Amino acid sequence: MTSEFKVSNPDYAETVRASFGRQGLMHTLGARIVAIEPGWCVIEMAYAPGLSQQHGYFHAGAIGAIADSAAGYAAYSLMPAGAEILTVEYKLNLIRPALPPTLRAEGRVMRTGKTLTVCRTDVYRVGPAPGGSAEACALMQSTMMRVEPAA
Amino acid sequence: MTSEFKVSNPDYAETVRASFGRQGLMHTLGARIVAIEPGWCVIEMAYAPGLSQQHGYFHAGAIGAIADSAAGYAAYSLMPAGAEILTVEYKLNLIRPALPPTLRAEGRVMRTGKTLTVCRTDVYRVGPAPGGSAEACALMQSTMMRVEPAA
Amino acid sequence: MTSEFKVSNPDYAETVRASFGRQGLMHTLGARIVAIEPGWCVIEMAYAPGLSQQHGYFHAGAIGAIADSAAGYAAYSLMPAGAEILTVEYKLNLIRPALPPTLRAEGRVMRTGKTLTVCRTDVYRVGPAPGGSAEACALMQSTMMRVEPAA
Amino acid sequence: MTSEFKVSNPDYAETVRASFGRQGLMHTLGARIVAIEPGWCVIEMAYAPGLSQQHGYFHAGAIGAIADSAAGYAAYSLMPAGAEILTVEYKLNLIRPALPPTLRAEGRVMRTGKTLTVCRTDVYRVGPAPGGSAEACALMQSTMMRVEPAA
Numbered sequence: 219m220t221s222e223f224k225v226s227n228p229d230y231a232e233t234v235r236a237s238f239g240r241q242g243l244m245h246t247l248g249a250r251i252v253a254i255e256p257g258w259c260v261i262e263m264a265y266a267p268g269l270s271q272q273h274g275y276f277h278a279g280a281i282g283a284i285a286d287s288a289a290g291y292a293a294y295s296l297m298p299a300g301a302e303i304l305t306v307e308y309k310l311n312l313i314r315p316a317l318p319p320t321l322r323a324e325g326r327v328m329r330t331g332k333t334l335t336v337c338r339t340d341v342y343r344v345g346p347a348p349g350g351s352a353e354a355c356a357l358m359q360s361t362m363m364r365v366e367p368a369a
Numbered sequence: 370m371t372s373e374f375k376v377s378n379p380d381y382a383e384t385v386r387a388s389f390g391r392q393g394l395m396h397t398l399g400a401r402i403v404a405i406e407p408g409w410c411v412i413e414m415a416y417a418p419g420l421s422q423q424h425g426y427f428h429a430g431a432i433g434a435i436a437d438s439a440a441g442y443a444a445y446s447l448m449p450a451g452a453e454i455l456t457v458e459y460k461l462n463l464i465r466p467a468l469p470p471t472l473r474a475e476g477r478v479m480r481t482g483k484t485l486t487v488c489r490t491d492v493y494r495v496g497p498a499p500g501g502s503a504e505a506c507a508l509m510q511s512t513m514m515r516v517e518p519a520a
Numbered sequence: 521m522t523s524e525f526k527v528s529n530p531d532y533a534e535t536v537r538a539s540f541g542r543q544g545l546m547h548t549l550g551a552r553i554v555a556i557e558p559g560w561c562v563i564e565m566a567y568a569p570g571l572s573q574q575h576g577y578f579h580a581g582a583i584g585a586i587a588d589s590a591a592g593y594a595a596y597s598l599m600p601a602g603a604e605i606l607t608v609e610y611k612l613n614l615i616r617p618a619l620p621p622t623l624r625a626e627g628r629v630m631r632t633g634k635t636l637t638v639c640r641t642d643v644y645r646v647g648p649a650p651g652g653s654a655e656a657c658a659l660m661q662s663t664m665m666r667v668e669p670a671a
Numbered sequence: 672m673t674s675e676f677k678v679s680n681p682d683y684a685e686t687v688r689a690s691f692g693r694q695g696l697m698h699t700l701g702a703r704i705v706a707i708e709p710g711w712c713v714i715e716m717a718y719a720p721g722l723s724q725q726h727g728y729f730h731a732g733a734i735g736a737i738a739d740s741a742a743g744y745a746a747y748s749l750m751p752a753g754a755e756i757l758t759v760e761y762k763l764n765l766i767r768p769a770l771p772p773t774l775r776a777e778g779r780v781m782r783t784g785k786t787l788t789v790c791r792t793d794v795y796r797v798g799p800a801p802g803g804s805a806e807a808c809a810l811m812q813s814t815m816m817r818v819e820p821a822a
Binding site: 457458460484485487512514 | 759760762786787789814816
């Protein structure tokens with residue numbers, strides 16, 4: 219993806235990966251960043267029984283978690299060094315069964331302002347077929363806020 | 370809480386707990402149901418480093434996960450025996466820092482129809498103070514769908 | 521409603537009403553403020569054919585409009601004199617048919633911060649007779665931002 | 672836009688336009704359909720003082736109204752003759768000032784099922800001159816439900 223965004227932190231990729239490494243939940247879910255570019259972040263998560271809802275699909279909460287992190291790091295990639303970021307809100311639609319083997323959340327920045335950044339994230343099933351199509355199984359729209367780090 | 374809802378499955382509590390027991394993610398997060406009544410479900414989750422975002426708070430994804438399950442089981446408690454339930458969509462606002470030691474998600478049904486059920490869930494920090502107040506740290510509004518079980 | 525909120529603009533009611541008076545859309549919709557207290561605003565709108573969707577109910581867009589303004593002015597009532605306010609985002613669930621004769625949107629502040637305010641708004645059908653109950657027909661959850669006035 | 676959707680009502684365009692014509696609110700707002708294709712609907716609305724919020728921009732409620740109708744008719748275009756449609760919920764982010772002279776809401780279907788259809792709608796400022804760019808000023812994600820017509 220070619221980005222139209224201006225980067226203010228030349229080390230954004232390392233900054234994002236270091237922050238992601240501190241997200242204990244991402245480690246618990248087995249999620250990992252597979253791409254990070256200015257305003258764009260992709261996170262993948264392989265299926266495990268510990269991620270399921272009652273029918274054996276990925277739980278909507280696990281989907282929301284990687285979609286939220288993908289959006290957050292897409293936004294964070296555009297922030298200056300030293301900035302911190304928090305999620306203000308997110309909204310997720312589950313539109314197809316979220317089946318194994320792997321989900322991929324692609325977060326992208328739609329608008330970045332001084333304080334707030336708005337993102338859309340598409341979550342896809344990936345992997346060997348059947349069901350390994352590129353059709354989205356979930357759609358998120360969300361808002362992030364840049365906050366000053368605590369002294 | 371006194372409920373105004375009519376129960377169609379007299380064994381709703383057992384049905385809910387059995388379904389919850391099949392949600393691998395709830396086990397992974399250390400979440401448990403602490404109350405289930407018609408149209409009302411409370412889930413608690415104690416803090417662990419594996420639930421964190423980058424600043425050590427509960428990750429918004431973990432908050433969303435228990436809020437979604439609380440809403441889902443509030444809705445499911447009103448469905449007839451044999452019905453299945455899926456999340457259509459949820460929207461979460463993070464309004465205060467989600468700090469240890471424990472979060473409590475209280476899901477309640479706002480409207481139940483033949484196919485769709487709409488819920489609101491409030492997530493509170495609980496536990497010995499400071500910060501152990503009853504102020505909500507997150508608010509969810511969500512939609513559930515009753516589906517026919519696969520043959 | 522007794523408010524727990526601290527008022528910083530002693531003339532908040534006049535400030536809110538003056539701002540509302542500049543909202544051309546509220547005049548177009550025939551909407552009016554029927555209550556304003558700290559962190560709380562109620563707007564009513566009587567049915568007219570020019571507010572309908574295709575079945576003759578109130579259009580979801582008209583419902584969203586008064587719910588958004590009710591939330592916005594609930595939030596604005598807590599802001600200092602001279603502040604300005606913008607809607608960041610809102611999410612609306614339509615849960616019962618929005619029938620004549622009148623809708624009432626009750627917006628209340630759930631959390632107010634330095635920059636952002638989060639509100640919930642319940643929209644009720646009011647009026648004499650069948651359907652004139654106090655059951656909500658729509659639920660909103662939304663975020664407002666305080667902005668500095670343009671110089 | 673080339674559509675991947677299968678049409679079940681060959682007269683979908685006339686059906687959509689007839690339904691739109693019964694939406695009194697669209698007439699009140701001065702909105703009109705400028706494009707309708709399978710799974711895709713574009714609505715435009717020219718600025719008028721009666722559509723404003725307190726700063727003279729388009730009111731978020733007017734933006735939500737045309738975005739909701741664009742999504743609804745994108746969804747409705749794929750439904751069989753005789754079906755009816757209702758909005759279940761919508762979520763709108765306001766991301767840039769919604770300035771005159773004209774807004775264009777482009778609604779598209781992201782997923783259509785037997786009962787529910789999920790859409791995304793982008794709202795753009797259009798028109799000559801400063802601000803007449805193709806940058807989105809609002810983003811919606813929403814859910815529609817097919818309902819059986821009342822007998």
